Amino acid sequence: MxxxxxxxxxxxxxxxxxxxxxxxxxxxxxxxxxxxxxxxxxxxxxxxxxxxxxxxxxxxxxxxxxxxxxxxxxxxxxxxxxxxxxxxxxxxxxxxxxxxxxxxxxxxxxxxxxxxxxxxxxxxxxxxxxxxxxxxxxxxxxxxxxxxxxxxxxxxxxxxxxxxxxxxxxxxxxxxxxxxxxxxxxxxxxxxxxxxxxxxxxxxxxxxxxxxxxxxxxxxxAAICGISEDEIHSQMKEDVDELAKKLEVTSEGALMKLKENYDGYHFTYPSPDMYNPFSLLTAMEKGKIGSYWFGSGTPTYLIKMLDKYGVEPSEIGRKMAAVEDFDAPTERMTSILPLLYQSGYITIKDFDKELDLYALDIPNKEVRIGLMKSLLPHYVGSKAPETTTMVAYLSRDIRNGDMDAALHRLQTFLSTIPQCDNTKYEGHYQQIFYIIFSLLGYYVDVEVRTPRGRVDMVLRTKTTLYVMELKLDKDADMAMEQIDLKNYPERFALCGLPIVKVAVNFDSERCTIGGWKILNA
Missing domain, CATH: 3.40.50 (Rossmann fold)
Incomplete structure (x- = not known):
């Protein structure tokens, strides 16, 4: 350079x-x-x-x-x-x-x-x-x-x-x-x-x-807008090397961070991997990874449309759809898919030629975390500074494999949220957990099918897979019995990670976690 x-x-x-x-x-x-x-x-x-x-x-x-x-x-x-x-x-x-x-x-x-x-x-x-x-x-x-x-x-x-x-x-x-x-x-x-x-x-x-x-x-x-993987290697090699020095990682490590945060867009199939150009170039200029694209515009209309169509945070990604369902004219929408796709909050990830269906999902870490940060206030009020601090500490708890400390922290945090009308059903707390765990950058999914039923939530970190059953106004023992009765861990036996069973009961009167139980599978 x-x-x-x-x-x-x-x-x-x-x-x-x-x-x-x-x-x-x-x-x-x-x-x-x-x-x-x-x-x-x-x-x-x-x-x-x-x-x-x-x-x-x-x-x-x-x-x-x-x-x-x-x-x-x-x-x-x-x-x-x-x-x-x-x-x-x-x-x-x-x-x-x-x-x-x-x-x-x-x-x-x-x-x-x-x-x-x-x-x-x-x-x-x-x-x-x-x-x-x-x-x-x-x-x-x-x-x-x-x-x-x-x-x-x-x-x-x-x-x-x-x-x-x-x-x-x-x-x-x-x-x-x-x-x-x-x-x-x-x-x-x-x-x-x-x-x-x-x-x-x-x-x-x-x-x-x-x-x-x-x-x-x-x-x-397909690659007319945005920056492709090939273009990064052919036209930005020295830029990546410079960023790697600032991040104190290897050039390969810098590329992995850029890919994780800003790559993943496809506007047809097949398509080269496309990076968000605004975020990529801003990261290069500032010398650090950050949430630049999402932070550059509050998607207020998106939040309103999610409310209008009754879409829960956990329902935004992982969809199979025909092209006419997501590349549809906006004013003829019968679902939120076209707006999510055209606005860049979900993108094409795969294509099933036999069924003529596209797999759609959130493109990358930046969009996933940005989306969840925008949605969290709707579930926990407007306690932005406290929420950010709680999520930071929670991230350390989970990284250390201390689920007990994490649930203690969540219990304390949720007990400070003003009571609202929609806290009387289990799904509300399921979505709060989904948003918060997504903010940590880990894989999280809800209603995961197994041969004997559906697991309320699965959280996968680098070292552990947590199988979680959530109850409202019951008790943690009952939730743990359901995990054992239906043998949920069996579905994940080949994941290559230790499996931990987590049973959580929510108290609708106190609007927080009532109790929990944690056992190794």
Whole structure:
């Protein structure tokens, strides 16, 4: 690595700024060439937030603006023989988040006004769709070149109101009106590209734009956003070595930590392993592993939708589903799956060709822990500092193999939580345990099937597998009898770890653990 400190483009989404500022750029220009030379001139790409969609859109902007000098040393330099400058209309809709009807119209007015200063406007053009159509036609006439339209985060104005049908309808109609000229202006258009997080149906947003090709799950574009394992090895080897020094581990150890925390995304199958670029680059810059992507945005709409669909924390991952069930238009959702998938909280892990079903799960440790931290306040009130401290100490108890101390700590903690309506059923405590044990970074599962019934909870650490039976207003002896009667440990005999039986009784009056029993299997 050079003596000069490596610059990482954290939060920089402008291609020209990255290239002119000598920031690290993972070369995606081969994909840009493929996109712009395919049969389709209208494309849509869905990826989670902070996954590089805006940078990709900016790269397209620079390419269509004929800025050859920015692509020196990249794949595009060898691929493109004819550099043509086209008029580009680039709309970033992320500035229209949290907007009501009037604010959204004002945002569109501002965006259109900027280009009207270049290409002019007719008095007759009043509504956003009329003004966009006028812009496209005049840009074509004045330059003699077909027009490129780039719309980044097209769904940003709609995301926050996805759970409010009446407001969603109003804002969706405004956006549909704005996008409507794209089909009618086809003779004047060279290329149209839209990005977003969610997949609102073509009918509801893009009106008659039925020639829009959705490349989100196309295998040739699987690695178009994010950073692949190959790209880390080929373009970031020195960065990994530098991080390893700061973490005081080997380069292989640093790679393992990066993989555990930020890898695991797949947007089709088969697909290379994709890393979250925001988290990966932030870890490189700060020299430590942290929860960067999840910490960069509170998923309030996600929490509301989980409530709406009655989804428990333990139900978020490990699902088998047909593609139409999770890559469905957001406003036609019959389950939380499409929102979880499109937002990046679950991803594709495997594919069963025979059944045509995808295995979906939480991508990595960062997302799992971030999700559970967001959900925990809903179960234990807003005792954030106390909760964080308790989880830290609990982690040490479990790491030391001291389940007795861990349950003592949980008993004390739960007894400080204000009583609430939903503490009168066993499932409430099961979910609290699931969230807290997930925060420790261990494998945890609920309602695990065995030949003779279901185990309430299984917790697997590096040294021990805990088989746990939970009861409400009974006693720990009764819970232990059930474990023995149904011989739950037998199901896990081949796991290669010592098995410990844990029986726990919850006291609904005191809203905490009443008693417990721990025995080796």
């Amino acid at each position: 050079e003596d000069l400190q490596r610059l990482y483009p954290i939060g920089i989404q402008t291609f020209s700024k990255i290239r002119e500022g000598n920031y690290l750029y993972i070369d995606k220009t081969e994909y840009v060439y493929r996109m712009t030379h395919s049969a389709s001139g209208y494309m849509f790409l869905s990826r989670p937030r902070r996954f590089g969609k805006s940078l990709l859109t900016s790269t397209l902007h620079s390419y269509f603006s004929g800025r050859k000098e920015l692509f020196r040393g990249l794949a595009m330099e060898k691929l493109e023989k004819e550099w043509v400058e086209y008029p580009v209309l680039h709309f970033d809709m992320s500035t229209a988040k949290h907007a009501d009807k009037e604010q959204l119209l004002q945002e569109l007015n501002l965006k259109l006004f900027g280009y009207e200063q270049i290409y002019g406007r007719l008095d007759e053009e009043v509504n956003p769709n009329q003004r966009l159509m006028g812009l496209i036609k005049r840009a074509y006439e004045q330059t003699g070149k077909k027009v490129v339209v780039l719309i980044d985060e097209y769904d940003a104005p709609l995301l926050d109101v996805a759970h409010e049908p009446k407001i969603l309808d109003v804002l969706r109609n405004i956006m549909r009106n704005f996008y409507s000229p794209l089909k009618a202006c086809d003779p004047y258009l060279r290329y149209v590209f839209l990005t977003g997080i969610t997949k609102f149906s073509q009918l509801s947003i893009f009106s008659e734009l039925n020639n829009l090709e959705n490349i989100s799950m196309d295998e040739p574009y």
